Every structure is written in structure tokens, then in C-alpha cells.
Amino acid sequence: xxxxxxxxxxxxxxxxxxxxxxxxxxxxxxxxxxxxxxxxxxxxxxxxxxxxxxxxxxxxxxxxxxxxxxxxxxxxxxxxxxxxxxxxxxxxxxxxxxxxxxxxxxxxxxxxxxxxxxxxxxxxxxxxxxxxxxxxxxxxxxxxxxxxxxxxxxxxxxxxxxxxxxxxxxxxxxxxxxxxxxxxxxxxxxxxxxxxxxxxxxxxxxxxxxxxxxxxxxxxxxxxxxxxxxxxxxxxxxxxxxxx
Amino acid sequence: xxxxxxxxxxxxxxxxxxxxxxxxxxxxxxxxxxxxxxxxxxxxxxxxxxxxxxxxxxxxxxxxxxxxxxxxxxxxxxxxxxxxxxxxxxxxxxxxxxxxxxxxxxxxxxxxxxxxxxxxxxxxxxxxxxxxxxxxxxxxxxxxxxxxxxxxxxxxxxxxxxxxxxxxxxxxxxxxxxxxxxxxxxxxxxxxxxxxxxxxxxxxxxxxxxxxxxxxxxxxxxxxxxxxxxxxxxxxxxxxxxxxxxxxxxxxxxxxxxxxxxxxxxxxxxxxxxxxxxxxxxxxxxxxxxxxxxxxxxxxxxxxxxxxxxxxxxxxxxxxxxxxxxxxxxxxx
Numbered sequence: 001x002x003x004x005x006x007x008x009x010x011x012x013x014x015x016x017x018x019x020x021x022x023x024x025x026x027x028x029x030x031x032x033x034x035x036x037x038x039x040x041x042x043x044x045x046x047x048x049x050x051x052x053x054x055x056x057x058x059x060x061x062x063x064x065x066x067x068x069x070x071x072x073x074x075x076x077x078x079x080x081x082x083x084x085x086x087x088x089x090x091x092x093x094x095x096x097x098x099x100x101x102x103x104x105x106x107x108x109x110x111x112x113x114x115x116x117x118x119x120x121x122x123x124x125x126x127x128x129x130x131x132x133x134x135x136x137x138x139x140x141x142x143x144x145x146x147x148x149x150x151x152x153x154x155x156x157x158x159x160x161x162x163x164x165x166x167x168x169x170x171x172x173x174x175x176x177x178x179x180x181x182x183x184x185x186x187x188x189x190x191x192x193x194x195x196x197x198x199x200x201x202x203x204x205x206x207x208x209x210x211x212x213x214x215x216x217x218x219x220x221x222x223x224x225x226x227x228x229x230x231x232x233x234x235x236x237x238x239x240x241x242x243x244x
Numbered sequence: 245x246x247x248x249x250x251x252x253x254x255x256x257x258x259x260x261x262x263x264x265x266x267x268x269x270x271x272x273x274x275x276x277x278x279x280x281x282x283x284x285x286x287x288x289x290x291x292x293x294x295x296x297x298x299x300x301x302x303x304x305x306x307x308x309x310x311x312x313x314x315x316x317x318x319x320x321x322x323x324x325x326x327x328x329x330x331x332x333x334x335x336x337x338x339x340x341x342x343x344x345x346x347x348x349x350x351x352x353x354x355x356x357x358x359x360x361x362x363x364x365x366x367x368x369x370x371x372x373x374x375x376x377x378x379x380x381x382x383x384x385x386x387x388x389x390x391x392x393x394x395x396x397x398x399x400x401x402x403x404x405x406x407x408x409x410x411x412x413x414x415x416x417x418x419x420x421x422x423x424x425x426x427x428x429x430x431x432x433x434x435x436x437x438x439x440x441x442x443x444x445x446x447x448x449x450x451x452x453x454x455x456x457x458x459x460x461x462x463x464x465x466x467x468x469x470x471x472x473x474x475x476x477x478x479x480x481x482x483x484x485x486x487x488x489x490x491x492x493x494x495x496x497x498x499x500x501x502x503x504x505x506x507x508x509x510x511x512x513x514x515x516x517x518x519x520x521x522x523x524x525x526x527x528x529x530x531x532x533x534x535x536x537x538x539x540x541x542x543x544x545x546x547x548x549x550x551x552x553x554x555x556x557x558x559x560x561x562x563x564x565x566x567x568x569x570x571x572x573x574x575x576x577x
Binding site (some may be wrong): 103 | 440444446451452513576
């Protein structure tokens with residue numbers, strides 16, 4: 001079967017700095033893929049290349065069998081790729097509901113009833129009580145949930161989640177994992193970048209490890225985590241995180 | 245859903261106040277020819293034209309982030325196209341105004357194609373340079389009077405109405421239509437799904453693009469639309485002056501600096517801002533016009549003062565405190 005997403009030899013460099021080095025992988029439809037790696041390994045860059053915020057220096061990005069390498073982010077969103085940003089970018093002057101409404105009317109959703117769809121998403125992500133509040137008044141945690149809600153409102157087939165669990169308490173993290181499991185179960189394919197590995201492992205079917213812009217390990221999550229090289233990189237992450 | 249943390253009476257009170265203020269303002273403006281003297285009427289015509297210029301610049305800069313300091317290009321082109329159509333085309337005043345607006349919008353397409361190659365501050369400077377090129381270009385056209393300009397023949401002005409009083413009344417209602425139409429147009433756009441997308445661009449262009457808004461195409465469309473409407477106001481301003489010269493038509497001071505002052509003082513990215521700014525600007529001009537250079541220095545000081553106190557401008561400051569909106573665009577769940 002044709003993969004939902006295919007990256008072939010994707011390179012990106014800024015001058016002498018290579019942030020994405022010959023990245024090649026397939027994402028089968030329906031899969032939840034986790035991406036881990038140290039800070040600055042090029043994980044967010046990879047999302048920029050898949051989502052269309054950046055154009056690769058060379059290589060090809062295919063989505064649903066179409067070459068989307070030259071398409072801007074808006075076209076890729078309408079085709080079915082949605083993303084949440086690591087640092088939330090809410091539309092602060094609009095209400096929470098309007099944030100979703102604009103995503104649902106311009107994304108690829110084609111909702112029969114946009115209001116109802118937004119209502120359902122807000123209910124699922126727990127933001128319904130804040131629906132008519134300005135997004136600028138939300139706390140950081142709520143802003144992260146808004147990122148996820150707004151991405152869902154575009155009606156994605158592929159959801160890119162960038163460190164959405166960072167800074168959450170254990171209970172909040174658990175609730176988030178359940179939400180993402182439900183989204184995955186509804187048929188949305190997911191690529192999730194996350195440092196909170198136990199949250200990630202509760203959701204993903206497959207894991208990719210990136211270091212210096214390169215894929216250094218990939219496979220079944222438990223097997224990848226057991227790899228001594230990955231453990232060394234991963235231990236590096238823990239130490240870095242504590243230092244930060 | 246309810247208005248959380250507000251008493252239920254507050255929105256009702258605010259709605260009532262909005263209707264009263266807008267209704268009152270419309271009534272006063274619509275009846276102006278019956279109560280205002282000749283000088284006041286001329287002042288109101290100019291203020292209504294400036295309101296249109298300010299609404300357009302606000303839509304462009306306040307919502308799509310395109311800070312153009314070259315809008316005088318479209319005032320000038322609108323003015324010259326109007327003169328050309330009225331004098332050489334033999335077209336009536338109102339159709340000529342409308343045609344010059346459409347003509348300018350068409351010219352704005354290649355102009356924008358050029359300007360959109362630049363970003364941020366480079367875009368701002370680029371638009372200014374383009375406006376200068378148009379000024380120099382128009383000054384070469386000898387049929388339009390070259391560098392010394394051209395006057396509108398008396399019979400064209402007379403075609404509006406025979407007597408002077410009637411003519412000024414017709415002129416006033418053209419200005420009234422342009423001013424109110426600019427507000428209604430911006431309000432209508434902001435209430436539509438395109439307005440939702442523009443507000444999203446105002447708050448985060450990156451996020452707007454990511455959720456499927458073709459930001460480049462939308463910004464370009466707004467650029468062309470505002471160019472056309474700016475030209476409409478420009479055509480009218482020179483109909484009122486009855487004479488056009490390249491220096492007056494493409495003046496960065498008159499058609500961009502003052503407009504920028506109006507919008508920034510009133511509140512960038514709001515519909516109310518340009519209205520408040522226009523009232524303040526003309527009130528200030530009436531009081532301080534004969535102070536010479538001091539008047540411009542006072543204006544600069546006020547602009548700096550407002551920016552230091554609240555960079556959202558006067559209306560931005562009020563709205564943040566009260567949540568009030570004269571032109572509500574909120575969609576509630």
C-alpha cells in the first residue's frame with residue numbers, strides 16, 4: 001500500500017550547518033510515529049520541512065502520493081497535514097472558538113457544521129469552558145491545548161505534534177496521552193516529537209531517533225529504546241534537561 | 245455560552261451605547277448640509293476622505309502587516325486618472341471617480357508584484373520609492389500639465405449641479421458615501437471568513453499559513469483592494485481642490501504620514517481607531533493650524549506620548565479595559 005507520507009533524501013542546510021541530513025522514511029497510513037533526539041538534533045526542522053514552513057535544500061516530500069515539496073504550508077494543510085508548534089502561536093486577539101473556526105474554514109476539513117465540529121473538539125481537549133474567552137488570556141498549558149485543538153479543527157489526516165507534553169504535571173500528561181490515543185483511534189496518523197518518553201511510548205507504534213539531522217535508529221519502540229547507542233543519546237537528553 | 249466573568253447587563257449597555265453613538269453620528273453627518281456653514285462642510289468633506297484613507301491603510305497595515313508608506317501612489321494615480329477621464333474621456337464625475345478607482349486597482353497589480361518581492365522595512369521603503377517613480381512619471385506627461393499640473397475645467401464641476409450651494413451639497417454627499425462606505429466595507433470584510441483569516445494574520449502570520457490560509461494571496465488581494473479604494477478617496481480630494489499637481493498628488497506627507505498618525509493614535513488593527521484618529525487629527529488641525537511649525541511638533545509629541553502610554557492606541561486602550569466594540573465582529577459559540 002502507498003504510504004501516507006514519504007520523505008526521500010531530504011536535506012536542509014543553513015550555510016555550513018546541516019540541520020537535516022539525507023532523511024528518508026515512510027509513514028504508513030494510520031501509524032503513530034515517535035521522534036526523539038537531543039535538543040538541536042533537527043526534530044523541529046523536520047516538522048518545518050514536512051509541514052512546508054521550510055523548503056528542503058534537496059530531496060522530496062510526498063503526501064498521499066503527491067509531490068508536495070514545492071507547496072506552501074497552507075496548501076499542505078488543505079491537503080491534510082496539521083501541526084502544533086512547540087512554542088504556541090495562538091491568535092491572541094480572537095476567542096478560543098474563533099481560533100478553531102478560522103482553522104476549520106481554511107484547513108482541509110470541509111466540516112458539514114463547523115460550529116458543531118469546533119464544539120466537539122473543544123469538549124475533547126477540555127477547552128470548552130473557555131470557548132468565548134480571548135486566546136490571549138489563556139495560561140501556557142491552555143495555549144498548548146489550543147495548539148492541539150486548532151490543528152484538529154483543520155481536519156487533518158496527518159497530525160504533527162511538537163513537544164506538546166513539555167511542562168505538564170503527571171496527571172495532565174496522563175490526560176493528554178488519553179486524548180492523543182483517542183485522536184489516533186479515530187484514524188488520524190500521528191508524528192510526535194517528545195522528550196517525555198514514557199508518554200510517547202504509550203501512544204506510538206514506531207520510533208525514530210535523530211541526531212545531528214540524521215536518522216540514527218528506527219524500529220519498534222521498545223527495541224529502539226533498548227539499543228545501547230540510543231540509551232547513550234537518551235541519557236544525554238535527561239542530563240541536558242536537568243541542566244536546563 | 246455566556247459571557248463569563250461579566251455581568252449580563254454590561255454587553256447590553258455597551259450595545260445600546262454603540263447604537264446611540266453610531267446612529268447619532270450618522271444623523272449628524274447625513275444632515276450636515278442643512279446645519280453646517282460652507283467652511284465646516286468643506287472640512288467635513290476632507291475629514292470623510294481622510295477617514296476612508298485611514299480605514300484602508302489600517303486594513304493593510306493593521307491586519308495584514310503590510311506597512312506601506314507609499315499609499316500616496318494610489319491617491320495620486322486616482323486623482324490623475326480621474327482628471328484624465330473627466331477632461332479627455334468626457335465621462336461624468338461620479339462614473340469617472342469609480343472608473344479611476346478600478347483603473348488604479350489594476351495598476352496596483354503589477355505594482356504589488358514588484359513591492360511584494362520585499363519584506364518588512366524593505367517593503368515600506370520600496371512602496372515609497374515606487375510612489376516617487378509614479379510622481380516623476382506623471383510629471384513627464386505634458387497632456388496632464390507636466391510638472392506644473394492641470395486644472396479641472398469649470399463646466400465639469402458645474403455638471404454636478406448648476407448653483408454653488410447645490411454643487412457643494414452633491415460633493416458633500418459623495419464624500420459622505422465614500423467615508424461611510426469605507427467603514428462598512430472594512431466591517432463587512434472583517435465579519436466574513438476572509439476577515440477571520442486577516443485577523444489571524446494580524447496575530448500570527450506563521451500560524452495562519454499553517455492552518456491553511458494562503459497568506460500571500462490574501463495579502464495581495466487586500467493590497468489591490470485598498471489601492472482601489474484609496475484612489476477613490478484620492479480622486480474625490482482633487483475634485484474638491486479642482487487642481488492637481490504631481491507634488492500635491494503624490495505627497496508622502498499629506499497622504500501617508502498624516503494617515504499613519506491618524507491610525508496609530510486611534511488604534512492600529514481596529515475599526516474604531518481610524519475614526520477616533522480622524523476626529524482627533526482634524527480637531528487638532530483646527531485648533532493649531534496657525535501655530536506654524538509648532539503644530540507639526542505638537543502632533544509628533546502626541547504620537548510619541550500615545551505610543552509610550554499604550555502602543556495599541558486610544559481605542560486599543562479603551563477596548564482592552566472595557567471589552568467594548570462599536571463594530572462587533574466576535575463570533576460566539
